[in-house]
Amino acid sequence: MGLSYAMISKGRLLAGGVILFALVCLVATLDFSRGRVPETTSPLVGDVLAATTARECGRDATEVVSRHLPAGIEQAAAxxxxxxxxxxxxxxxxxxxxxETATTWTGDTLEALRTIKTTAFGTNLLRVHLTFGDGKLRRLAAEVVCRFG
Structure with a gap:
């Protein structure tokens, strides 16, 4: 009887360990798949994050970004x-x-790519296209894109 009781105890202990490990993995996965709210001092990033969710890949963010970069703003300020x-x-x-942080100029057009959220499973990026003329912003397009992996 001592042998079978010891086997049952070891089985329960092993099962308890597996369950505990699974719970830790589940909590960590849920925590990092949602991503924590990023810390930022940028009002632009804060507004874009407030207007989008992690599931909105390819979302147009032009309206939100245009509040911070209105048409006619000076190039240096933008x-x-x-x-x-x-x-x-x-x-x-x-x-x-x-x-990811990238800035590319093509003629009078500036394309900026900024990470606005990062998780263990991917990143959300803000892609902004700005076209300038005479040192002032003429056109703006922005979107939130996701990269997985």
Whole structure:
């Protein structure tokens, strides 16, 4: 009887360990798949995050961005606002956040790409296209794009 009782106890202990491990994995996965609310001092990023959710990939964000970058704004001021559009990446223990920041000029058009949210499963990026003329903003287009993996 001692042998079977010991086997049952070890089986219960093993099952308890597996269940505990599964719960920890579930909580960690849910926590990091939703992503934490990014810390930012940028009003632009804050407004875009408030207007979108993680499931809205390819969402047009032109209306939200145009509140911060109105037509006619000086080029230097627009570049300054885009430069400040950053987040403080999370400091998780089991994955490394991917932060993307890129600015590309093609003639009078500026394309800026900024990470606005990062999780263990992908990132949300704000892509902004600005067209300038005579040193002032003439056209604006913005969208939230997602990259998984």
């Amino acid at each position: 570049e300054s606002i885009l430069k400040a559009a950053t987040i403080v990446p999370p400091q998780p223990w089991f994955w490394t956040p991917v932060m």
